[in-house]
Amino acid sequence: MSSVHLWLRHETRSTERRAPLVPHDAARLVADGVRVTVEESPQRVFDVEAYRAGGCHVTPAGSWVDAPDDAHVLGIKELPDEPAALRHTHIFFGHAYKGQDGAGSLLARFAAGGGELLDLEYLTVDGRRVIAFGYWAGYVGAALGVLAARGALAPLHPMERAELDALVRAAGADGMSALVVGAQGRSGRGALDALLAANTVLDGWDREDTRVLDREALLDHELLVNCVLSTTPQPAFVRPEDLTAPRALRVVADVTCDVTSEHNLVPVNTAITSWEEPARRVGDDPPLDVIAVDNLPSLLPREASVAFSADLVPLVPTLAGRRGPWREALRAFVAAQAHRAGGPRAVAPGPS
Numbered sequence: 001m002s003s004v005h006l007w008l009r010h011e012t013r014s015t016e017r018r019a020p021l022v023p024h025d026a027a028r029l030v031a032d033g034v035r036v037t038v039e040e041s042p043q044r045v046f047d048v049e050a051y052r053a054g055g056c057h058v059t060p061a062g063s064w065v066d067a068p069d070d071a072h073v074l075g076i077k078e079l080p081d082e083p084a085a086l087r088h089t090h091i092f093f094g095h096a097y098k099g100q101d102g103a104g105s106l107l108a109r110f111a112a113g114g115g116e117l118l119d120l121e122y123l124t125v126d127g128r129r130v131i132a133f134g135y136w137a138g139y140v141g142a143a144l145g146v147l148a149a150r151g152a153l154a155p156l157h158p159m160e161r162a163e164l165d166a167l168v169r170a171a172g173a174d175g176m177s178a179l180v181v182g183a184q185g186r187s188g189r190g191a192l193d194a195l196l197a198a199n200t201v202l203d204g205w206d207r208e209d210t211r212v213l214d215r216e217a218l219l220d221h222e223l224l225v226n227c228v229l230s231t232t233p234q235p236a237f238v239r240p241e242d243l244t245a246p247r248a249l250r251v252v253a254d255v256t257c258d259v260t261s262e263h264n265l266v267p268v269n270t271a272i273t274s275w276e277e278p279a280r281r282v283g284d285d286p287p288l289d290v291i292a293v294d295n296l297p298s299l300l301p302r303e304a305s306v307a308f309s310a311d312l313v314p315l316v317p318t319l320a321g322r323r324g325p326w327r328e329a330l331r332a333f334v335a336a337q338a339h340r341a342g343g344p345r346a347v348a349p350g351p352s
């Protein structure tokens, strides 16, 4: 592994406290001969001294712009607007292959500098993502759902799991009827764990269970946690006409957050909610609240980082050769650049 140089950058977004590589794993990589450089970062949930103690080289925030050419610059969220030309390999969530806002200009910056984007979202094996923040998204989403159902949901801030668990315990969810849909996925498993710990009366449905949708049974739960990765049209779980129908359902924790998608399975909701106002009332008689926070893992930055980093580390040995999932990420980048330049799309983009 000795030829790889990972450069963990400071995150531009001030609310982003997560790190894709945690100190413990960075130390393991260093012990394996990987060069790891870590930028100082005031908001990162891990102290830079913990990286230094593990043998990482520490450097000022934002110094990646002057990093040696062989540095693989690692981050989570968006890059700063400068420099205009990107000459390094960057590993982060670029959100640049589906025509998102700013996608064209980001790809143009890579073209200008000859750099390369290995998008974390496109690290796949057999079309399935191998690294994602889903588990803790589901865990937090379900916990917030419990709090909302018990009238105990306050404005949100990043916290440790123990604090969130204590809030849920204090709210008291014993016997609450809860349903997780998409239960076998990453976020679904996190949601199930949170709801089991909260002593709810729990159901978990996945693809097989919604093939013929029993909406009456679905609406008979007080809390619905939607964790479905929806890629094809299918009957919605909660439709506008269900707002006035007899139902036990009081809260939808919409982890999926497909609020503007044609595949939105909770079309009673069409907008995300915020940390300041995490729940929105969409029905009154009886009440129905929806939670659609689109950056749930950032609320548990430590736990989310530890899980993500554990998935990233085993991929590092194949990075230098761009093998395995890295090859898929590179193919997606090359295809997107070709498409941007007016050519045919050579490879279909990976999953969202």
Ligand SMILES: NC(=O)c1ccc[n+]([C@@H]2O[C@H](COP(=O)([O-])OP(=O)(O)OC[C@H]3O[C@@H](n4cnc5c(N)ncnc54)[C@H](O)[C@@H]3O)[C@@H](O)[C@H]2O)c1
Pocket: 132, 133, 134, 135, 137, 181, 182, 183, 184, 185, 186, 187, 188, 205, 206, 207, 208, 210, 227, 228, 229, 230, 234, 254, 255, 256, 257, 293, 294, 295, 296, 297, 352
């Ligand atoms: N809100 C957030 O902060 C946040 C964070 C991470 C992920 N997400 C989103 O959560 C969603 C799920 O992510 P994931 O990583 O858990 O995906 P995943 O692929 O691991 O799991 C999705 C699950 O949905 C199931 N599914 C698909 N269609 C279904 C259907 N019709 N009925 C029942 N189950 C069905 C699949 O079988 C799978 O088990 C994605 O849309 C993702 O973008 C949101």
